[in-house]
Amino acid sequence: MEGNRVLKARMAESGLTQTELAEAVNADLRAAGYDGTVSDRTVRNWLTGKTGWPHHRQRAALEAVFNCPVTELGFAPRGDSSRTAPPEDPVHRRRFVSASAGAALAASAASAYGEQRRVGVGDVQRLLSKFAFVIASDHRYGGKLTIETQASALAGEAIALQARSTASQRVRGALYGCAASFTSSAMWAAIDGRRFDAAQRHFERAAGLAAMSGDSAIQFRIWSHAGSLYRHMGRPADALAANDVARRLPVSRRDPMFASLGHARHGAIHGLTGDARAVRQALGHAQDALQQADPNEQRPVWMTAFYDQAEWENLALAAYLSLGDYENAEAHAHRSLALLRPEMQRTRAITTTRLAQAQLGQGDLEPAVVTAMSIPAEPTGGHPRVTGMLHDFGNALRLTAPSSLHTRTWDEYTHDRQRNPLR
Structure with missing residues (x-):
């Protein structure tokens, strides 16, 4: 066999x-x-x-x-074994965990669970504690299919809990917010893993759930993620439009921290358009808003877990790298790496890869290769974004100096790493 x-x-x-x-x-x-x-x-x-x-x-x-x-x-089925039980309709299965399935889910849940129970704030808090775990997994690994699937399953749990229970209007809104939060994490995992079709599907579900929640903070996250999705797909016009939706939400006017993130991501998108003036303006607004934000204000866990000066530097790095302003990009990379929290392992690997690209762009071959080789194999060396960026780095290195000792060193290193991926 x-x-x-x-x-x-x-x-x-x-x-x-x-x-x-x-x-x-x-x-x-x-x-x-x-x-x-x-x-x-x-x-x-x-x-x-x-x-x-x-x-x-x-x-x-x-x-x-x-x-x-x-x-x-x-x-492959053997004989008629596949007919012993009818296969489930995959469309129905997807709808089970989607916002559009509310009515059908309520009916099926009622028959499965019988008498409905009352859902309260404690149930919402239990779900939010699981959300914190998903966020932590994303920062350590990022982009993994298991994170995407787990987040989708937890969104289904929130929807199922609502369908088979009674709750106040406030708690129902919070449950929709939980489902939207989990779905937005599934969306980000798919973006990070370069599974863009899946990310688009998660976006459509998350946007509907967030609208029913009435929570402008989670709506901001979803539309801001949509801007990132289109930026990574090389569609800057769509990215700017989606990010503008996030920037116009009430939470962006109320809290400078949200305004700052919206401006910073706008700057990264403008980098793709080659508009250096727009990049500088957006990043300047983002920095001003970040300095105005009250660090003691209560914010969602997904925001406090990642957005700070280090992430601002990282988005500035992405913007200037896209512009081809490698000197400015390198400066932002060094500042970001110095400020990054220890648990941000995925972000550290991405920032280090961008630093190597900025050094290569300035013709500093040896530092660039040393930087690229410093990225550990575990847990983020096999991350789809890191892998793709290092592949681009190798191609650029070979174009820049095909006969260089540094190029041969890099090629030998990557060949050895492919044979021994855990080294």
């Missing part, structure tokens, strides 16, 4: 271990209202080929995790 090589390859491509795939499948099962019973052994049976056609609920979960038909994961 040669095993399921296709599934093994897809797991490697997504950076999923057996344990992580089991957790991701279980998270999707729980979001759809089922028990999560997949274990490491289950995944091992899939990989060895012992189980060639998983249970229909597991097949639906696998399709949700990898965003493709299960037959594209190396599985």
Whole structure:
């Protein structure tokens, strides 16, 4: 039995271990209202080929995790075994955890759970504590499919809790806000992992949930993420339009911290357009607003967990790198790295990669290669954005100095790292 090589390859491509795939499948099962019973052994049976056609609920979960038909994961039905239970409609499954499923979900939840119970502030706080864990995982790893799936599952939990319970209007709004927050984290994980189609789908769900919550802070996060999504896709006009929605929200007028983030991200987007004056103006407004912000004001965990002077420097770095102003970019990179909090490992790897690109842009080959080689393999060296940026760095290095000793050093290093990825 040669095993399921296709599934093994897809797991490697997504950076999923057996344990992580089991957790991701279980998270999707729980979001759809089922028990999560997949274990490491289950995944091992899939990989060895012992189980060639998983249970229909597991097949639906696998399709949700990898965003493709299960037959594209190396599985194939044997005889009529696939007819023992009808496959779930993947569209219905997606709707289960989406904002548009409120009415259908309420009906199914009522029959499944019987008498409704009262939901209060404590239930909202319990969900928010899980949100803090998702934020922490994102800062450590970033972009992983498991983070995206876990966040989507928790959004489903918030929606399901609302559908099968009674609550005050205030608590219902907070539950919609929780669901929007989790979905926005799934959206960001997809952006960070370069899964842009999935990010767009999360955006559409998150925007609807946020509108029902009435919370302009989470609406800001979602539209600001949309601006980042379009910026990473190379669509600056759409990015500016989406970020403008965020900047016009009441929370941006009320709190200088939100205004600062909106301006800073606008500056990064303007870098793509080549408008140096607009970059300087937006970054200046962002810095002024950041200095006006009260550090003791209560803000959502997602904001306090990442936006500060270090992130402002990082967005300025991105803007000047896009402009080709490598000297200014390097200065911002050094300041950002000096200010970054220890837990911001994903951001540190991205900033270090940008620093290497800025040094290379100034013709400083040796420092650039040394900087690029300083990025540790774990836990962020295999991050999709870091990997793509280092690939671009290598191409630029070979174009700049194809016969250089530094180029040969870099090529040998990357070849060795591909053979020994954990070194």
